[in-house]
Amino acid sequence: MIVSELLLPVFVVLATLAVGAYLVGVIDGAIGAALGAPRGQSAWLAPLTQGAWLLTQQANTTEAPDWRAWRLAPALYLALAATGLAVVPWSPTLIPTDLTTSVVLWGSVEALATVVIFLHGWSANTLLALIGAYRYVALGLSYILISMFVLIGVALPAESLQFSQVVASQAEMWNVIRQPLGLPLFLIVGLGMTFWGPFNLADSRDLAGGTASAVSGPPRLVWNLARAAMLVAFSGVAASAFLGGWLGPWLPGPLWMVIKMLVVLAVLLLIGRLVPRVQPERCVTLMWVVLLPLSFIDLIWAGMEALL
Amino acid sequence: MDYPLTVDIAFLLLAILAVVSGWRVFCTDSMVRASFFLLVSFIAVGVIMILLAAEYLGVAMFFMMAVEMMVMATFMVMFMMNPAGLNPMMMVHQHKFSIAAGVVIFVLLAGVALLAEFPTNPLPADLDPVTSLGNELLGDSMLIFESAGIVLLTTMIGVVVLSSHRGRYGGAHEGSMPPGLVPGGDPAGMPKEDEEEGGGHHHCH
């Protein structure tokens, strides 16, 4: 009883987080190599060697950082990723945290991520990290509304705020077909909350690494790990909300989830490499003026569809 | 009422966390830390709400407060001197008055908690708080709900009017002049006399 209800879910979540974060590194490396990055060692080994190097490197500090916040921020970001992944259902029976409001809980993970990323840049007390932190706030406060609209859209046909119900409601047709605007918009949210690719405003190259520009060694390792873990958590949520979660023929439910998560991850990482970084001011305008109205349309579409 | 002992323990720990982080808000020097201590306090209260079976309100509390405290932090940093508290400072004023007020309010609230007779009104087992909240919004409270919409619209417009420096056609210091109907022409939609007196000025920049 305690094994099936407590230990198994905890193990599933943590193992997915660890393996998933590693796979993010592998897939990203493979995509990079396919797009023409110089081929060095195998993509399977690269994340491990990079991690090992970071573990042996000295952890840098700045002149007067906010110590506690600086060290807490990467760990908190990792904890948020774990929380996010915990609400993802793996099968009708294996659901780590089946709260009746798990959709809203995921929303609050998104909101708290903004706080944590801001804190990471703020507490270093250096110029480039500070700019990165404030840029991220602009982005984080812009994507949150889009995410709310899109997720409310998937809650409509499910008549529930529970991810397990959302998945169950897709038995006839997946939301990705039923609400065609939903998944693209949600993927943009995902790139935003992990500040990946086009929305890498926080840790961008023009800021010499932004919020991570002053960290090195183990804190940087945890930060990179947490970012990858957040991508994994996000792909889990996206797979449950739009791709029918555990539903699928022949294979067992959890396996379907793994396949769908990998697909979402690959798409996210591909977009991350193909699209240039958006200028912060353009990004905010884009979010509010183009994507927010689109998410309105998505909600109206979902509403019409649910009533018919 | 039967619930496991762990709930009691959790409640106590969370209550202590809420109070302690609430207290830390006033003795930290950094505006950012103060904002996020307040956030921690609210999160602790949110978890207590979840324990009280108000699941939606609890989770909504995390959500709302995360955004709100983030915005508050950016504004506090903008407008307070020494925002990171590099030099220690005292953020509390009117000590005697505030201590007295705090004690009085605590006594009053504690009195209510201890002395009031709470009705024993057990919830039906199949009650779904979120659904009943939704039905309430579409039932008796609809008028309140819609007026809240109007109030929020007023808030938004107020916010834009008060804080936006930039007008429809550029910064306020440039007079936010509309562009001409032909390139380089006089501002469109202006009364005649304005055009004469402002025209030359407009061409300067």
Place this chain on the structure above:
Amino acid sequence: MELLTLLIVLLVALGAGLGVQWLAMCHQTMPTYPQRAPFLGGGLPETHAWNRYHVRYYPMTLLLIAFEMEMMFMYPWAVVYVEQGMKAVMEMGMFLAILSVGIVYGWREGVFKWQ
């Protein structure tokens, strides 16, 4: 039980994140002052970076708070939407229309541009 699972997952992740940082750093000496100076490509700052930071998008944040407040009503609404049918459509349509006016007005006044 669900909350307990969540709590354990959260604590383990947090602990692992802190532990990795702490383990590696507990026997490390403090970096020198020149190493700790902010990286500016060989340049130097005159002051601490913490300042009254001029956030350029502040009207947007205020607009967001107003909007988000209202969005929280939408979650319970979504749950009863199918049950209530057209009534829910009308109510929320009206509510959203009112608030869209706010966004359109803000956009017209250039709120989403850097101030």
Place this chain on the structure above:
Amino acid sequence: MAVSWLSRLAARARVPVFPALGMHGDTILHRLALTPGIELVDSPRHASILLVAGGVPPDLHEALRRLHDQLPAPFATLWYRSAPLSELAGDLRVDDPEALPEALKRLHRELMSGRRDSSPRLLPDEPPNPWEGLGDDGHGGEGMMGGVPYGRPMAMNMHDDIRDGLTLDSLTVTLGPFLPVLPPGLGAKVTLQGDLVQSWVTQLAPYPIALENVFHEALQRPVPIAELELARARHHLQRLAFSLRLSGLEHLALVALRLSRGLNVESRVGRLHRWLTRCGFFRLTAAGRGRLEAGQARRVGGIAARAAGLEEDLRSRDAAYRRLGFTPIVQRGGDTNARWRQTLAEIDHSLQLACRAEQEDLYSEMTEAVETPRGPWDDYRPEDASDILEDLLPGLEWDEALTTIASLDLAGVSEWPLEPLSETSLKDDEERQA
């Protein structure tokens, strides 16, 4: 045991290299970017090797020492065609571009296995201002904003804001000369309010750029137009690659670099241009900012001038070019966007000219002046124009400011031609590594 296992794994990692560029050091970066097993990083905190490429003028040695000390241990310094600082005289120096990647990897392996000690710190371990035990609370601060808490004063309100009139604190910093997102050698004193550049004073002009020898020869005697045009296209492609990397399009930057390395008259940039348009580079990243006035554009010359609508190109005075039907391409607008469109159009144009010139075996005929990729070289070499940044950048957000700088070719032209790298083809390089 566990530690040795960890360091053996770490030794196999891609070597994170932070480049500090001296004179003409950027050419080696184009090569390193395409070398497997080497990673060029943006911040010295992310590096295990500091690569000083090219001679660093003595007045920048102090900045180089500061940069050197900012790498976290364990790290090493490698000097490529550059004399080590006197304190580091024993450091490894490599002059052969062929041997550089292997030297970098060996250095990293030695560091990880502990066979080489971390480079010593050069500057004394002292805070910028003494603070310990001083001030009201022993941390150097006085009162609300005064003193030097933890060694530095606090940012104070010095400047009125240029946009919305809210006067909050401004930050003044000196940037460069080794900031990898700026042109090599450029140093500036910058005041920021929020992320907005409030004022920009160029303190160190970027290093003069070395052009390929063919441009120098063109002033002495007629040279094949095909060669001239290919060299021009190469220069622009390398600039484009820098900007693409800055905007997060690593793979397209590599495409541009590969194109520039194997450039011949058959090469075309149409595909690169299409990719750039499709991925939204022109709309999302290089959106119209940093607009040059006609006077500024004329001063910068070259692409910047033609992107601003000035039809100035010395090539149209050359009879041989006229025979090829050359007319300068111009854009309107003169902003970042127009400059990149102009660059791509000119690369394409150069390649077409080169193709036709090779068929007809045409030589340039005018030797008193030549249009270099940097601008017209008639009586004078194109001069450094980095002081126009002082008028151009204030009011721009950080990202906009940097994309603007990247789109401008501001450095003067060096009197020495580019030293040709011994050109083994790129294919060999990559095959050998694999």
